[in-house]
Amino acid sequence: MFKRIINNRLLIFGISLLFIVFSAAIFAPFLTNYDPIEISIENSLLAMSWEHPFGTDELGRDVLTRVLFGAKISLWVGAVATFYSGIFGVLFGLLSGYYQTFDSIFSRLVDGLMVFPGLIMAILLMAALGPSTKNVIIAMIILYTPRIVRVVRSSVIQIKIEDFVDAARVIGANDLRILFIHILPNAFAPLIVQVAFGFAWAILVESGMSFLGLGMPAPTPSWGNIISDGRNFVYSAPWIMLFPGLAICMSVMGLNFIGDGLRDFLDPHLRNVVSRE
Amino acid sequence: MSAYIIRRLLAFVPTLFIAVTLIFVLTRMVPGNPANALIGVRGVTAEKHDELVRQLGYDKPIPLQYIDWLQKIAHGDFGTSVFFKKPVIDIILDRFAVTLSLSGLSMLITLIIAIPLGVISAKRPGSILDSVVMIFSTLGVSVPIFWFGFIMMLLFAVNLGWFPAAGYRPLSFGFFPWLERLVLPVFTLGFAQVALLVRHTRSSMLEVLNREYITTARAKGLSETKVIYKHAFKNAFADIITVIGLVFALSLGGAVLVENVFAIPGIGNLITTAAIRRDYPIIEGGIAFVTFVALVVNLIVDISYPIINPRVNYE
Numbered sequence: 331m332f333k334r335i336i337n338n339r340l341l342i343f344g345i346s347l348l349f350i351v352f353s354a355a356i357f358a359p360f361l362t363n364y365d366p367i368e369i370s371i372e373n374s375l376l377a378m379s380w381e382h383p384f385g386t387d388e389l390g391r392d393v394l395t396r397v398l399f400g401a402k403i404s405l406w407v408g409a410v411a412t413f414y415s416g417i418f419g420v421l422f423g424l425l426s427g428y429y430q431t432f433d434s435i436f437s438r439l440v441d442g443l444m445v446f447p448g449l450i451m452a453i454l455l456m457a458a459l460g461p462s463t464k465n466v467i468i469a470m471i472i473l474y475t476p477r478i479v480r481v482v483r484s485s486v487i488q489i490k491i492e493d494f495v496d497a498a499r500v501i502g503a504n505d506l507r508i509l510f511i512h513i514l515p516n517a518f519a520p521l522i523v524q525v526a527f528g529f530a531w532a533i534l535v536e537s538g539m540s541f542l543g544l545g546m547p548a549p550t551p552s553w554g555n556i557i558s559d560g561r562n563f564v565y566s567a568p569w570i571m572l573f574p575g576l577a578i579c580m581s582v583m584g585l586n587f588i589g590d591g592l593r594d595f596l597d598p599h600l601r602n603v604v605s606r607e
Numbered sequence: 608m609s610a611y612i613i614r615r616l617l618a619f620v621p622t623l624f625i626a627v628t629l630i631f632v633l634t635r636m637v638p639g640n641p642a643n644a645l646i647g648v649r650g651v652t653a654e655k656h657d658e659l660v661r662q663l664g665y666d667k668p669i670p671l672q673y674i675d676w677l678q679k680i681a682h683g684d685f686g687t688s689v690f691f692k693k694p695v696i697d698i699i700l701d702r703f704a705v706t707l708s709l710s711g712l713s714m715l716i717t718l719i720i721a722i723p724l725g726v727i728s729a730k731r732p733g734s735i736l737d738s739v740v741m742i743f744s745t746l747g748v749s750v751p752i753f754w755f756g757f758i759m760m761l762l763f764a765v766n767l768g769w770f771p772a773a774g775y776r777p778l779s780f781g782f783f784p785w786l787e788r789l790v791l792p793v794f795t796l797g798f799a800q801v802a803l804l805v806r807h808t809r810s811s812m813l814e815v816l817n818r819e820y821i822t823t824a825r826a827k828g829l830s831e832t833k834v835i836y837k838h839a840f841k842n843a844f845a846d847i848i849t850v851i852g853l854v855f856a857l858s859l860g861g862a863v864l865v866e867n868v869f870a871i872p873g874i875g876n877l878i879t880t881a882a883i884r885r886d887y888p889i890i891e892g893g894i895a896f897v898t899f900v901a902l903v904v905n906l907i908v909d910i911s912y913p914i915i916n917p918r919v920n921y922e
Contacts, residue, residue: 442625445905446898447860450878454894457882458633530749537751538864542879557754561868564757565765575754583749590745 341591347584351577355401364392366399366551378569385569388559396551397573403546404553405581407463408532411470416525418471419478423517424509426479427486437483440476448473449538456544466545470535474528481524485517519596523589530585537578553578615909619902626898627680631673634891659689663888676891685892690884695892699874703896705775706873709865710858712789713796717854721801722847725808726840730831732813740805747802752861756795756868763791773870792869796861800854807850811843845916852908856901 378385383394426433426440443451455469489495490513498512533553539545540554541561548555553574560570660666663686664675679686685695728737764772770791776784815821816839824834863875870876874893881889 438621438625441622442629445622445626445902446629446894447856447901449860449863450875450894450897453863453878453882454630454633454890457885457887457890534749534751538753541751541753541864542867543883544879554751557751557757561757564761568757568761571754571757575751575758578751578754579746579749582751583745586745586749 338591338595340587341595344584344587344589344591347580348588351401351581351584352405354398355405362392362395362398364395366391366396367549385567388563388567388570393556393570393573396556397553397577400551400553400556400574401577401581403463403550404533404536404578407467407470407536407546407552408529411467411474411532411536412525412529414467414471415474415478415528416521418475420482420514420521422475423479423482424486424514427483428490428505428509428513433483436479440479443472443476444480449535452535452539453542453544456539461544461547463546463550466536466539469539470532473535474531477528478521478524481520482517485520486513489513489516523593523596526585526589526592530582530589533578533582533585537574611913612910615906619906623899623902626902627677627895628673630891630895630898631676634887635669635672662687663689680892680895685895686888688881688886688889690881690886690889695888698877698889699893699896702872702874702877703900705777705871706859706862706866706875708778708785708789709792709796709871709873710855710862712793713800713858714855716793716797717800717804717858718851720797721804722808724801725805725847726812726835726843728805729809729812729816730835732809737809740809744802744805747798748806750798752795752799753864753868755798756792756865759791759795760868773868775869775871775873788869792865792871795868796858796865799861800858803857804847804850804854808843808847811846812839814846815839815843845912848908848912848915852901852905855904859897859901 385393422436426436446454451473452469455472456465459465459468486509495508495512498508503512536545536552537554537557540552541558543558546552546555556574557571560567560572560574563570664672667675683696685699687693688695688698691698724740728734728740731737760772763769771788772791774788776788778785816835821834821839824838825831829838859875862873863879865871866873866876867879874897878890878893878897881887881893
């Protein structure tokens, strides 16, 4: 019981962290008087002050403003990528777990996609697709869908031999009904946890790709882009990269706490099913 | 057991084949052909483009290109770099030695730090030490690695002046200059890995410590040290070893970012620069090579598994 409360605290702490970040993203235009993209050279590289709590960057843009607007973009990209990975992952996971013939082919593809060290595959995809916001999202969907497929597939394989599935079939339920009404709800716990970790992963990967210059195109204030802008001023103006990094930590940590909290709350045995990487 | 090893060796080939095929398919997804992307980028004119197309073999039908490519890489021939005008494999091997220093050292410190730390925190779950370890390990998987690298650089190179800020010296310059420049990158890369492995070690140990034979061992009056190290850890280790391959693959991905932060001329740096310059032979070759290494490490882990844990039936 004690452990459950501790874990609930994790969940609550994670949700609070994320709530702050989401509020910042939603209310960005009301929280600042500056423009995230407009250049004002006369304000270049100003240190932290009351006017510019996070300082300004090389082009005189307020870093706080860029971090706030960056929240919107980084979270949006992460959310869209996770959402579609979830949709495709569930669809292919259900098919792969339920139909052996489909599985024997599709699992090879999933294995093939999973052997690449994550970021290296992202580089390959971005080199092939070209840098744009849409392509960053596509690359992340391609990278993360296999992970969701694996989780859903292994749940389906376990659930489809349960008696209630046979019972449903005996009453005359078709495959579609069995998959979506009987199996999917029972596979939901590991799925939701993997989705939380996926969201955290997406934020980290987006920032990494943008940092390498293979992510979001230039003036877009994503967190990775702001850090990338600040890399030439690490010594003279460390505030440029400091704050977007903290923002990434805060959201990713929030999501990881939510994932851990949910996992322990829903089903402690999931520890071995769901993975962070 | 030998049947298991042979089966595992045989499974290696199709996996590698699928990975290599995916690399080919994805690079051919570039509209037109990869040489088109070079027009205007690197002073490539229309005439030079045709020459380049022939040289890179993009004028042949796709299936033929694919067979050509497979044959070549099977012999370790990844073509010639558009930018360096040198055989890709030579450049890759050169750069990979650097990445291996970085990834190898960070793997080493990860094992030295993470496993004892995981065991100790599993000994008293909920204790202060355990909480501190868990907080740091959550931080480790949440921090963007390249950002953490800059923080390390600011702190230990700029403010304290303990280590050089960036750069790389090969071992031929002497052991100390080599090591000195690798300390910050290695710890940066190691942070995320330690975090991952600590968590895994801790949960494996906790699981084992809940088993009945541990209670028996305690009941017959064995010292706690003996219970933990002789009885529990040995069994947990069989489980821990499975994630080591995963951690290594992670280190290869992380190395890309760390090499960029600390200006280390490793393979990650090579692939990123090639991606920006659109030097496709390097991109294809480099990624195929890194994937191959990750696969080999996983294979070694899989094969060592029955040796460490002989009781499991692998047939």
